[in-house]
Amino acid sequence: MAQPRTGRIRTTYELVAGSRRMALVKARELTVEQTVEVPAACVPPASRRMVGRIEALARHGARGWRVRCSYDPAVVGDALLQLLNLLFGNASLGRGARLADLTLPGPLLARYSGPAFGVAGLRKLCGVPQRPLLCAPAKPIGLSGAALARICYAFAAGGADIVKDDHGLADQATAPFKDRVARCQDAVCEANARTGGHAVYAPNLARGGAQLFDDLDYALARGCRGVLLSPLLIGPDTVRAVAARGDVAVLAHPTFTGSLLERRHGIAPAVLYGTLFRLMGSDAVIYPNAESRFPLTLADCLAINHRLRAPLGRLKPALPVAGGGVDAARVPYWIRRYGRDTMFLVGSSLYTQRDLRAATARLVDSIRRSSDGAGIEDHHVS
Amino acid sequence: MAQPRTGRIRTTYELVAGSRRMALVKARELTVEQTVEVPAACVPPASRRMVGRIEALARHGARGWRVRCSYDPAVVGDALLQLLNLLFGNASLGRGARLADLTLPGPLLARYSGPAFGVAGLRKLCGVPQRPLLCAPAKPIGLSGAALARICYAFAAGGADIVKDDHGLADQATAPFKDRVARCQDAVCEANARTGGHAVYAPNLARGGAQLFDDLDYALARGCRGVLLSPLLIGPDTVRAVAARGDVAVLAHPTFTGSLLERRHGIAPAVLYGTLFRLMGSDAVIYPNAESRFPLTLADCLAINHRLRAPLGRLKPALPVAGGGVDAARVPYWIRRYGRDTMFLVGSSLYTQRDLRAATARLVDSIRRSSDGAGIEDHHVS
Numbered sequence: 001m002a003q004p005r006t007g008r009i010r011t012t013y014e015l016v017a018g019s020r021r022m023a024l025v026k027a028r029e030l031t032v033e034q035t036v037e038v039p040a041a042c043v044p045p046a047s048r049r050m051v052g053r054i055e056a057l058a059r060h061g062a063r064g065w066r067v068r069c070s071y072d073p074a075v076v077g078d079a080l081l082q083l084l085n086l087l088f089g090n091a092s093l094g095r096g097a098r099l100a101d102l103t104l105p106g107p108l109l110a111r112y113s114g115p116a117f118g119v120a121g122l123r124k125l126c127g128v129p130q131r132p133l134l135c136a137p138a139k140p141i142g143l144s145g146a147a148l149a150r151i152c153y154a155f156a157a158g159g160a161d162i163v164k165d166d167h168g169l170a171d172q173a174t175a176p177f178k179d180r181v182a183r184c185q186d187a188v189c190e191a192n193a194r195t196g197g198h199a200v201y202a203p204n205l206a207r208g209g210a211q212l213f214d215d216l217d218y219a220l221a222r223g224c225r226g227v228l229l230s231p232l233l234i235g236p237d238t239v240r241a242v243a244a245r246g247d248v249a250v251l252a253h254p255t256f257t258g259s260l261l262e263r264r265h266g267i268a269p270a271v272l273y274g275t276l277f278r279l280m281g282s283d284a285v286i287y288p289n290a291e292s293r294f295p296l297t298l299a300d301c302l303a304i305n306h307r308l309r310a311p312l313g314r315l316k317p318a319l320p321v322a323g324g325g326v327d328a329a330r331v332p333y334w335i336r337r338y339g340r341d342t343m344f345l346v347g348s349s350l351y352t353q354r355d356l357r358a359a360t361a362r363l364v365d366s367i368r369r370s371s372d373g374a375g376i377e378d379h380h381v382s
Numbered sequence: 383m384a385q386p387r388t389g390r391i392r393t394t395y396e397l398v399a400g401s402r403r404m405a406l407v408k409a410r411e412l413t414v415e416q417t418v419e420v421p422a423a424c425v426p427p428a429s430r431r432m433v434g435r436i437e438a439l440a441r442h443g444a445r446g447w448r449v450r451c452s453y454d455p456a457v458v459g460d461a462l463l464q465l466l467n468l469l470f471g472n473a474s475l476g477r478g479a480r481l482a483d484l485t486l487p488g489p490l491l492a493r494y495s496g497p498a499f500g501v502a503g504l505r506k507l508c509g510v511p512q513r514p515l516l517c518a519p520a521k522p523i524g525l526s527g528a529a530l531a532r533i534c535y536a537f538a539a540g541g542a543d544i545v546k547d548d549h550g551l552a553d554q555a556t557a558p559f560k561d562r563v564a565r566c567q568d569a570v571c572e573a574n575a576r577t578g579g580h581a582v583y584a585p586n587l588a589r590g591g592a593q594l595f596d597d598l599d600y601a602l603a604r605g606c607r608g609v610l611l612s613p614l615l616i617g618p619d620t621v622r623a624v625a626a627r628g629d630v631a632v633l634a635h636p637t638f639t640g641s642l643l644e645r646r647h648g649i650a651p652a653v654l655y656g657t658l659f660r661l662m663g664s665d666a667v668i669y670p671n672a673e674s675r676f677p678l679t680l681a682d683c684l685a686i687n688h689r690l691r692a693p694l695g696r697l698k699p700a701l702p703v704a705g706g707g708v709d710a711a712r713v714p715y716w717i718r719r720y721g722r723d724t725m726f727l728v729g730s731s732l733y734t735q736r737d738l739r740a741a742t743a744r745l746v747d748s749i750r751r752s753s754d755g756a757g758i759e760d761h762h763v764s
Binding site for chain 1: 411416417418419420421423424425426428429430431432456457458459460461462463464466467468470471472473474475476477521522523524525526529548549550552553554555556588589590591592593594595612614615616617618619620622623624636637638639640641642643644647648670675676677706729730733734
């Protein structure tokens with residue numbers, strides 16, 4: 001085929017299909033379903049270039065095929081949500097198709113501003129030039145804003161770099177949004193003033209629509225420099241819009257994304273958290289770590305880390321945040337695996353130690369010791 | 383147990399678990415993971431009432447259990463996204479848990495305005511007091527705004543009740559949003575003026591954040607009375623915010639929701655499309671119909687229809703929209719199955735007939751004939 005292949009959106013899907021012929025049928029359906037969504041005979045000349053091209057097809061395991069497709073970026077324009085439609089919109093409604101890889105052309109990437117802070121910006125914000133970072137969550141729901149603020153104080157005074165709201169904290173009567181944010185932000189500032197630290201408090205913005213921007217303006221006015229957003233709930237393009245302002249660091253939470261991670265139908269974790277969450281503008285991306293109560297493997301996590309940090313047009317690298325029940329005692333182990341440019345989200349393992357400030361201080365010491373000197377390097381998978 | 387059970391959020395999950403003991407462990411994890419998310423020993427007294435209660439546990443098939451849980455609505459406050467967190471937030475990141483049923487208490491339901499138009503309002507808007515409604519999609523991407531407007535004209539002149547943008551139409555260079563919306567809306571108005579019809583044009587709002595409300599204001603200023611929204615992309619609470627305005631009918635599209643429909647892990651289609659999409663404020667809900675290229679069964683679809691139409695606090699009933707490749711010739715069959723309060727989304731089957739206006743007129747005639755007289759009644763499943 002003579003047409004140029006550069007500058008196209010490139011996807012790789014793993015398809016459940018017995019024969020090569022069935023795989024080809026499924027791949028063709030995919031390239032039509034996700035674009036023009038009319039029978040081949042009804043595609044008008046002006047729309048032909050919108051249909052995806054099948055570039056290659058190869059066996060993948062006993063019951064599957066890997067198919068590489070490519071698309072004209074004109075399908076998407078600069079609409080992030082239309083990119084998601086293209087990648088796994090109606091295809092999600094079928095079965096046995098998993099987006100395993102994604103490469104976006106430079107001119108399309110240039111339409112997204114991506115992370116406003118990125119790894120370097122977050123490090124500067126938190127005053128941590130080199131070592132891995134620590135994030136601690138204020139919870140549980142049911143506590144008052146004042147009680148949550150005391151927890152924030154303890155984490156910040158103990159040396160946590162980011163103190164975030166639990167993603168379940170919304171505007172409950174027990175801790176209304178404005179009161180909670182004001183108290184928690186003040187508590188973290190007070191801790192910083194006393195210890196000389198630079199902890200950042202990131203409230204959870206869980207009310208959508210126009211309210212989100214009112215909540216954000218309130219948090220910024222109170223002095224917050226970071227926020228927690230759940231992209232699949234608040235909306236991916238809302239995350240993009242918040243990040244595009246450039247005045248607040250975005251910490252992304254994986255809640256509600258889990259059904260996308262199914263092995264035979266969904267989106268590979270590295271593509272979802274590593275590429276798409278970064279494209280939305282997340283400066284730091286929380287994912288459920290391997291060897292936890294969640295099913296991601298070490299290879300999945302290394303691949304997420306790699307995609308968050310690797311070159312992606314002119315988008316800044318984002319910080320991987322290993323979460324989901326990371327044990328404080330195991331953090332040195334994970335630092336050896338994941339390298340310096342990592343944040344650890346440690347919650348339960350601190351709470352069970354009761355004295356949150358002392359437990360946090362011990363963990364930060366352990367992070368410092370583990371990342372001093374020689375034993376650590378950044379591990380990248382290709 | 384002496385505590386009152388009324389007024390609680392009630393969920394039923396199907397859990398993959400071998401033994402009763404394992405099912406109980408998994409159920410307990412669920413009630414903690416989705417609420418306080420700290421080890422039992424660390425739950426402070428103020429948060430104890432936030433932990434879910436296990437109400438009943440029963441065998442479900444050879445490898446599963448059905449567990450009924452209940453939650454204090456204080457967990458949620460009035461935050462829709464926190465309700466989604468509670469139902470399938472971090473639980474989505476695990477495996478083998480499916481939300482099979484959901485009942486919300488009256489006071490919680492009263493916090494949501496739900497559909498602004500509902501079935502009766504949509505019927506009034508479209509001037510269709512009794513028969514099933516017809517929705518036709520303007521596509522494919524690649525066409526100019528002018529070409530899409532000609533398609534809209536043909537559908538409206540043929541008698542379609544709602545003419546909607548393809549959900550892939552965003553702000554592509556081939557048909558920029560403002561130009562497209564202006565032309566398509568004008569075309570539908572012109573068709574209405576010539577035929578005396580009341581077709582409604584529903585543009586797709588695919589740009590999130592604050593831009594969404596600018597796009598909505600533009601569409602309203604041009605005279606649009608309906609919009610297409612993809613809840614899982616634009617964000618569920620954004621749908622709620624749009625519906626809460628009360629000045630535009632919301633047609634919800636299921637794109638990107640499919641991985642939630644997995645049989646062993648996810649959300650039952652009736653709960654997702656029937657209860658949650660309605661709670662968000664969708665006046666009409668498109669779902670991928672049975673006997674199509676998508677895997678929903680007839681029982682799934684009947685259950686969705688039922689939940690959209692059945693009493694739900696003071697929320698208006700919403701209109702089920704069977705889509706995903708409905709054959710025009712099969713519409714009478716589906717009318718017998720689904721009853722009058724149904725909309726049919728028919729695309730490819732009209733496009734293959736080339737003369738869109740004539741094909742649409744034939745289909746509307748067929749709908750009229752199929753819903754006249756005796757042979758049809760509303761089928762509800764319990």
